[in-house]
Amino acid sequence: MAKRAAPEVNAGSMADIAFLLLIFFLVTTTIETDSGINRKLPPMEDSDEDVIIKQKNIFTVLLNGKDQLLVEDNIMELKDLREAAREFLDNGGDGSCNYCQGKKDPSSSDNPDKAIISLKNERETSYKTYIAVQNELVAAYNELRDVRAEAEYGMPFTEMEANYKDVNWPGNKVKLKEKIDQIKVDYPQKLSEVQ
């Protein structure tokens, strides 16, 4: 019997099928935003003992209902907030912080460990502005930590954290964690929110 060539499958409708699938996925899926600013809320327990904190160690940021900013009793633009917070945190007024590069102004914060940023907002404040302020304050911490980590370990802090989270990073993660923790001790993030 003579061999018969198999007839070719008609692939003309392949594109239609693929389009159908494509449109299905376009409609049912979303590109997820899964990044944001991480925060830790204070626990509920109300302790009666008053912790006495010197006024000069507190950096007050007030946000009113019209999204205006009052920093240390002065009206401030959002763009200046990062620099002001950085100056306050890095001041090192009592000289115990040997890595601080601030002005060592005795009327500002003693050292990064004691410096506290206090953020207060009103009910009418818009969420957008609140996030912007949070972002700037976190940025101030991150910049200081970057400088410190660069001087100490030759790598910015944000890169260290990114490496720590990266599964494919080849280096020693235990050591990296120690370094990260050390930087966090040097510049602890003390950001309190008043309700």
Next chain:
Amino acid sequence: MSKFNKKKSGDLPAVNTASLPDIVFMLLFFFMVATVMRQNTLKIANNLPFADQVEKLDKKDLVMYIYAGQPSQNYKQYGTEARIQLNDDFASVKDIAAFIAQERASKREELIPFLTTALKVDGDANMGLIGDIKQELRKVNALKLNYTTKKGSVFGRD
């Protein structure tokens, strides 16, 4: 003479569409990889604010989502004030405790301390609502919080 007849037709030759399926499949795979299935149908406007000091949420299954924002066009009867949405429906601040308890019950016990609450809140919502949510979360001891934002500069974009 038939030799010459062949060339006579003046129509344009048909465009070869043999590679069209390949192109469409390429697009299809891109969307399959880059997107996820929609979890909740949002009944609110959810235009997230911008921030640039963001960290990634790593474990997707350990995240509880709380949405808030102004009710969207189809739900105008609920007013223009920002509202909370849990799962697929509007909720009040009081429902958050139950929601968290329910989410916790659905997870393995050893994972409960790692649960994070992601707040997906519209940029135009006011902080009063967020303050209430945060207070409620503190009451049920769900202290890990993430303000979900888009990546971008906080200035100049509205």
